Amino acid sequence: MMNPEEKKAFEKQIHAYIGKEFGPALVGQDDVNQAMVRQWCEVMGDANPAYTDTEWAATSSRGGTIAPPSMLHIWVMQGYPMAFIKPDDPPVDRQRELHQIFDKYGYKGVVATNCTTEFFTEAKPGDSIQSHSTFDTISDEKATGIGTGYFIETVTNFTNQDGEKLGRMVFRVLKFIPTAQPAAAEESSGGAMSKDPTRLAPALGHDNKWWWDAVNNDDKVLIQRCKSCETLRHPPRPMCHKCQSLEWDSIESTMDGTVNSFCVICYPEIPGYSYPLVGAVIELAEGTRLVSNVVDVDPDDMVIGMKVKGTVEQVDEVTKLPQFRPVKS
Amino acid sequence: MVANFGGKSAIVGIGATEFSKNSGRSELQLACEAVVAALKDCGLKPDDVDGMVSFTMDSTDEIEIARTVGLGELNFYACTPHGGGAATGLLHQAAMAVSTGAAEAVVCYRSLNGRSGQRYSDGVSGDLITSDLIHWGWHMPYGLLTPASWVAMFTQRYNHLTGCGKDNMFEVARQTRDMAVNNPAAFFYEKPLDREQYDKAKTIVAPLDLFDCCQESDGAAACIVTTPERAKDLKQEGALILGVGQAAGVDQEVMTSFYRDELAAIPSMDIAAQQVYAQTGLCADDIDAGVIYDAFTSIVFWQLESWGFCKPGEAKDFVMNDNLSLKGRLPCNTHGGQLSEAYIHGMNGVNEGVRLVRGTSTNQPEKDVNNVLVTSGVGVPTGGMILGKMK
Numbered sequence: 001m002m003n004p005e006e007k008k009a010f011e012k013q014i015h016a017y018i019g020k021e022f023g024p025a026l027v028g029q030d031d032v033n034q035a036m037v038r039q040w041c042e043v044m045g046d047a048n049p050a051y052t053d054t055e056w057a058a059t060s061s062r063g064g065t066i067a068p069p070s071m072l073h074i075w076v077m078q079g080y081p082m083a084f085i086k087p088d089d090p091p092v093d094r095q096r097e098l099h100q101i102f103d104k105y106g107y108k109g110v111v112a113t114n115c116t117t118e119f120f121t122e123a124k125p126g127d128s129i130q131s132h133s134t135f136d137t138i139s140d141e142k143a144t145g146i147g148t149g150y151f152i153e154t155v156t157n158f159t160n161q162d163g164e165k166l167g168r169m170v171f172r173v174l175k176f177i178p179t180a181q182p183a184a185a186e187e188s189s190g191g192a193m194s195k196d197p198t199r200l201a202p203a204l205g206h207d208n209k210w211w212w213d214a215v216n217n218d219d220k221v222l223i224q225r226c227k228s229c230e231t232l233r234h235p236p237r238p239m240c241h242k243c244q245s246l247e248w249d250s251i252e253s254t255m256d257g258t259v260n261s262f263c264v265i266c267y268p269e270i271p272g273y274s275y276p277l278v279g280a281v282i283e284l285a286e287g288t289r290l291v292s293n294v295v296d297v298d299p300d301d302m303v304i305g306m307k308v309k310g311t312v313e314q315v316d317e318v319t320k321l322p323q324f325r326p327v328k329s
Numbered sequence: 330m331v332a333n334f335g336g337k338s339a340i341v342g343i344g345a346t347e348f349s350k351n352s353g354r355s356e357l358q359l360a361c362e363a364v365v366a367a368l369k370d371c372g373l374k375p376d377d378v379d380g381m382v383s384f385t386m387d388s389t390d391e392i393e394i395a396r397t398v399g400l401g402e403l404n405f406y407a408c409t410p411h412g413g414g415a416a417t418g419l420l421h422q423a424a425m426a427v428s429t430g431a432a433e434a435v436v437c438y439r440s441l442n443g444r445s446g447q448r449y450s451d452g453v454s455g456d457l458i459t460s461d462l463i464h465w466g467w468h469m470p471y472g473l474l475t476p477a478s479w480v481a482m483f484t485q486r487y488n489h490l491t492g493c494g495k496d497n498m499f500e501v502a503r504q505t506r507d508m509a510v511n512n513p514a515a516f517f518y519e520k521p522l523d524r525e526q527y528d529k530a531k532t533i534v535a536p537l538d539l540f541d542c543c544q545e546s547d548g549a550a551a552c553i554v555t556t557p558e559r560a561k562d563l564k565q566e567g568a569l570i571l572g573v574g575q576a577a578g579v580d581q582e583v584m585t586s587f588y589r590d591e592l593a594a595i596p597s598m599d600i601a602a603q604q605v606y607a608q609t610g611l612c613a614d615d616i617d618a619g620v621i622y623d624a625f626t627s628i629v630f631w632q633l634e635s636w637g638f639c640k641p642g643e644a645k646d647f648v649m650n651d652n653l654s655l656k657g658r659l660p661c662n663t664h665g666g667q668l669s670e671a672y673i674h675g676m677n678g679v680n681e682g683v684r685l686v687r688g689t690s691t692n693q694p695e696k697d698v699n700n701v702l703v704t705s706g707v708g709v710p711t712g713g714m715i716l717g718k719m720k
Contacts, residue, residue, distance in 0.1 A: 002353060003353060003354070004347075004352075004353055004354075007353060141350070141351060143350070143351075143444075143445075148351070199469075199470045199472070200469040200470060200474070201466075201470065202463070202466025202467070202469065203463055203465075203466050204463075204466075205463050207463065208463050208466065208467075234588070235464070235467045241580075260486065260587075260592065261482045261483070261485045261486035261489070261587075262482065263473075263478055263481030263482045263484075263485055263534045263535060263536070263537075264481075264532070264534065264535035265472050265473070265478050265481075265534045266531070266532045266533060266534060266535065267531060267532065267533045267534070268450055268475070270472070273472045277471075277472045279471055279472055279473045279478060279481075279482065279534075281482060281486075281587045281592070288588075289587060289588050291467060291471055291473065291585070291587055292471055293471050293472065299535070304489045319470060321470050321471065
């Protein structure tokens with residue numbers, strides 16, 4: 001791991017690339033030609049006669065075939081030998097040079113994240129395509145799901161032999177330190193399949209297990225009641241806050257309730273839950289409150305004061321919970 | 330009964346690391362750096378320190394810092410619970426220790442890799458919560474896993490009862506951001522916030538959107554408390570702790586006090602305000618600037634009401650006329666707050682309170698700043714403090 005000074009020096013080094021060209025312009029090895037266009041259209045399943053039907057195209061407003069615009073970057077690709085470049089080979093251009101700097105500091109992963117292309121003029125058979133690429137932006141360090149790294153955005157301008165602008169492509173990659181992958185599933189130890197994630201379960205102890213047992217075993221929501229002064233209380237606690245009695249029993253809630261407040265949980269998304277998720281403080285008819293979810297409701301329709309009715313439900317493979325629904329009036 | 334230690338201790342040194350998203354070093358190291366910076370600021374030597382106070386949530390024990398920094402013998406150490414609710418609680422401990430002679434120089438510190446290490450947005454699963462799992466069990470299964478989800482519940486109810494809404498919440502976010510724009514230490518230095526950005530940002534937990542929420546930051550902040558007598562011999566002008574108090578309300582939970590009579594207020598902060606005003610003999614009219622804990626925009630409203638800057642339910646109007654800005658009634662979170670400087674659990678705010686008294690904030694109000702209010706995090710048991718000039 002870099003110390004702050006090393007980090008500063010590293011960032012200075014990579015940011016120096018902003019605005020620079022990759023190197024000299026790339027010139028397509030083959031001029032735009034009907035054979036490559038036909039192969040592209042076959043692979044892509046594109047039957048547009050403007051690309052491949054010379055007779056039809058002769059009668060079109062273009063007076064001849066054109067190359068599919070989305071092939072633009074294909075014409076300047078460096079071909080199969082690119083596959084044999086090794087990580088430590090001398091860099092072929094400044095992009096490779098920059099990536100090698102990232103590699104040296106552990107940012108060995110690379111993934112393309114976005115590509116936007118604008119098309120200005122069509123390419124046609126016989127055209128010679130050139131591209132000029134520059135580094136446009138390099139982000140601050142970002143933490144992502146696959147690892148920590150920097151987004152590098154490059155801009156490539158495509159021209160033909162007359163210097164006419166054909167298109168402009170913005171391409172963004174993330175160079176990152178790959179996050180260690182979780183250990184492989186327990187296949188070797190018996191082939192247990194991984195299950196869908198479930199909701200976080202409450203920890204159970206002396207003061208609450210009886211309440212969750214009633215939910216899980218009897219589909220009931222209970223409310224703790226002081227045996228001495230009959231004050232109801234929730235969440236359960238071992239002593240009455242009114243009379244300090246340690247004696248208690250419980251009553252079953254009717255699950256008739258009113259929404260006292262609510263929130264619509266959107267981010268971050270935790271495995272085991274589906275979003276948006278409505279959390280609510282429910283004022284039960286008995287007078288105590290219960291935090292729960294309101295389901296089968298458009299979050300935009302939620303209002304404080306809404307009447308709701310609850311039941312105990314299986315919400316995933318292993319979890320039972322009280323859940324509430326709006327009462328139709 | 331009114332506590333009798335008001336005006337009997339002073340913050341004399343402040344220090345911090347840089348604030349970042351990835352400190353690249355241990356929380357122990359960050360803490361030591363901040364402590365040493367605070368010692369240098371006031372001119373005390375490491376072995377002058379005989380007391381240390383921090384948060385129960387801090388991962389770094391005081392004795393580790395003591396032996397790493399080379400502090401002397403400690404006569405006093407304590408930790409205050411409940412996350413950001415501890416911020417002025419540390420000063421409460423330190424002020425009591427110093428004013429009673431239990432200690433002469435107390436370091437208060439908090440150090441966290443809150444972005445690159447344990448993130449609060451990861452929710453309360455895993456390692457974050459150990460001792461009060463059962464309490465969280467009443468909320469976790471329903472997806473209420475993050476501070477934003479808990480605070481959103483109070484915010485919804487408050488907005489419903491008062492008519493407060495995004496216009497008002499934006500004003501808190503914007504005026505706080507405007508402060509950060511002038512503070513080179515702030516994450517959002519030179520990056521103002523406009524309404525379009527605010528409205529376009531993603532929803533975290535409705536009604537809280539991205540810019541209603543504080544950042545997650547790496548960094549540490551520390552300050553040093555000693556007697557007013559000793560403070561006079563030191564390098565910097567001290568900031569006298571005129572009053573400080575801790576407060577937990579009736580039926581208080583950690584972040585989820587959903588079972589109190591009314592959700593749309595924070596009784597714990599009302600209690601803190603009553604205590605500290607009684608201790609200092611001051612009232613809202615005497616407060617010249619504020620560092621009001623701003624983990625979320627909406628919690629600022631409730632605190633303005635608790636401390637009497639406006640009536641209950643009227644904070645939404647109070648914030649509308651630039652009243653939190655430099656020329657407003659209560660220049661507030663002049664460092665950019667936790668929304669826009671960094672989230673160091675309120676300890677960066679304590680240091681800003683000291684700067685306001687010294688007259689060295691990057692957003693120093695033009696008027697005389699005699700009394701500065703600093704508050705702790707809310708939703709949890711909380712506290713508050715008033716700092717003033719040395720007599």
